[in-house]
């Protein structure tokens with residue numbers, strides 16, 4: 262596996278320590294993080310031939326076919342999409358990506374759908390107050406979601422995710438209601454439709470849950 266933007270190197274270290282991967286590439290664009298990862302992995306009992314440290318941007322540090330699975334976690338969806346588009350020969354050689362976009366997840370999903378990738382698994386994870394979207398992509402086609410920014414999965418945290426989303430939508434709707442701009446009328450109607458669809462999804466999840 263390759264972990265792009267590895268920072269402290271926790272994830273590849275964990276994968277190696279638990280025998281999940283036989284070899285990991287730890288990469289980062291900045292010297293500080295890659296220095297930390299280097300220190301950590303060198304202090305561990307990890308065999309030197311089980312990892313490689315690389316300094317550079319995105320997938321440019323990889324040769325085509327070098328990593329089966331590539332993780333890009335903790336960057337924005339827009340930057341992640343740009344990194345995927347920048348080195349198509351490497352991107353196309355990957356079997357599975359795992360993403361954890363910090364923002365603009367919808368933009369990343371749209372890039373994937375337009376470039377021959379399908380989302381094969383989605384999870385939500387709580388990190389302190391934040392609900393993080395994590396998803397894996399493999400080659401294939403998929404009908405785009407109605408709302409690419411919203412995960413479509415039956416994760417136990419999905420109700421909490423939708424609740425937060427609905428609160429945010431209602432705040433924007435309140436502001437639009439006060440606006441006199443004619444264009445805001447269309448935005449308001451679009452948000453009303455979105456809120457109603459998300460409420461229906463929430464209702465189905467709630468009925469199927471064991472609460």
Ligand SMILES: C[S@@+](CC[C@H](N)C(=O)[O-])C[C@H]1O[C@@H](n2cnc3c(N)ncnc32)[C@H](O)[C@@H]1O
Pocket residue numbers: 265266267268269288289290291294317318319333334335336344361
């Ligand atoms: C918020 S940290 C995420 C660390 C780790 N992946 C995680 O999820 O906990 C983002 C890391 O991405 C690195 N980074 C930012 N832009 C990058 C790029 N274009 N290529 C590689 N790494 C990058 C930063 O230096 C930083 O270490």
